[in-house]
Amino acid sequence: MTVGKITVVNLNPGLDWTWHVGAFTYGGMNRVQKTRTDASGKGINVCVALKNLGLSPVCLGFNFRENGAAITEKLDALGIAHRFITVDGAVRVNIKLYDESGTMTEINQPGAYVPPEAQEALLNEIMRDAGMGDAGMLVLSGSRPAGVPPDFYARVCAAWKGRVILDTEGEALRLALDLGEKAPYLIKPNLFELESTFNVKLPSREHIADFCRTLIEKGVICVCVSLGAEGAMLVTAGETHYAPALPVAVKALQGAGDAMVAGLVYGMAETPSGANARLLRCAMAAAAATITREGTQMCDRAGFKHFLDTFCP
Numbered sequence: 001m002t003v004g005k006i007t008v009v010n011l012n013p014g015l016d017w018t019w020h021v022g023a024f025t026y027g028g029m030n031r032v033q034k035t036r037t038d039a040s041g042k043g044i045n046v047c048v049a050l051k052n053l054g055l056s057p058v059c060l061g062f063n064f065r066e067n068g069a070a071i072t073e074k075l076d077a078l079g080i081a082h083r084f085i086t087v088d089g090a091v092r093v094n095i096k097l098y099d100e101s102g103t104m105t106e107i108n109q110p111g112a113y114v115p116p117e118a119q120e121a122l123l124n125e126i127m128r129d130a131g132m133g134d135a136g137m138l139v140l141s142g143s144r145p146a147g148v149p150p151d152f153y154a155r156v157c158a159a160w161k162g163r164v165i166l167d168t169e170g171e172a173l174r175l176a177l178d179l180g181e182k183a184p185y186l187i188k189p190n191l192f193e194l195e196s197t198f199n200v201k202l203p204s205r206e207h208i209a210d211f212c213r214t215l216i217e218k219g220v221i222c223v224c225v226s227l228g229a230e231g232a233m234l235v236t237a238g239e240t241h242y243a244p245a246l247p248v249a250v251k252a253l254q255g256a257g258d259a260m261v262a263g264l265v266y267g268m269a270e271t272p273s274g275a276n277a278r279l280l281r282c283a284m285a286a287a288a289a290t291i292t293r294e295g296t297q298m299c300d301r302a303g304f305k306h307f308l309d310t311f312c313p
Helices: 042-052 069-078 116-130 152-159 170-177 191-198 205-216 256-270 276-291 301-310
Strands: 006-010 014-020 034-040 058-066 081-090 092-098 104-108 137-141 164-167 222-226 232-235 240-243
Touching (some): 006 042, 006 116, 034 042, 034 069, 042 058, 042 069, 042 137, 058 069, 069 081, 081 116, 137 152, 137 256, 152 170, 164 256, 170 191, 191 205, 191 222, 205 222, 205 240, 222 256, 222 276, 232 276, 240 276, 256 276, 276 301
Parallel strands (some): 006 058, 006 137, 058 081, 137 164
Antiparallel strands (some): 014 034, 092 104, 232 240
């Protein structure tokens, strides 16, 4: 596989606390039966998955002085190159609470404030890569910490010379799609994000495909929509591909969407000229190999290959 440079931007790092309880009692005592902590953030998760799949991403973004060592130590241990702008404040904590039914309740902190000068410093770091002759692929993934405006991702998209994969929602997504020919190559909302961002209701796969093509008319080439337990779709101007969820024993849900992004990037690196059905199969295999692991542990290559070869050939 011939792979160009893959740059991943993570604006909002986090620490995922995964707690398992029995029957959850609202307003009462709940005893935690099992816990684990994982350094995370959507871009961090994408980087880990890509590294596990045999690629060599570079992670750019913000980090925070309090608790930030957990982020760099994880990337260093995996041999993932990173260039962070470090600012005051603490890395946020995200609680993933599972009850005995397997239902996950999320309690996520916002990211600490990032001042304008730190934002400009990160933009300069990204622009340094964007100015290279072959900028390669760029992944923009996740929410924004306090102080970072909605147009941050759009500014990066406008400057990048290669393909951009964007996984975000709300105004940040809308502004990036308003760039016309500089819009991202691929976006990956889940169904809730798609409906809430554009204030639409999409009750069927046909409705989803039709609406995705209105976004493609804006300049984006591919839209991959994750549908949770219903699987996922990948839509282009001329094709619609659907994949049902794979029959797996789910151990954790967090990181599944980030694994899908990594699978899409892997598929694009594997077959640069297209093969959209293959991209979706790679995304589904990466997601399945992630949700079969405890906590926020991303897919490894063995699990990915198992699901790709067994269910998604």
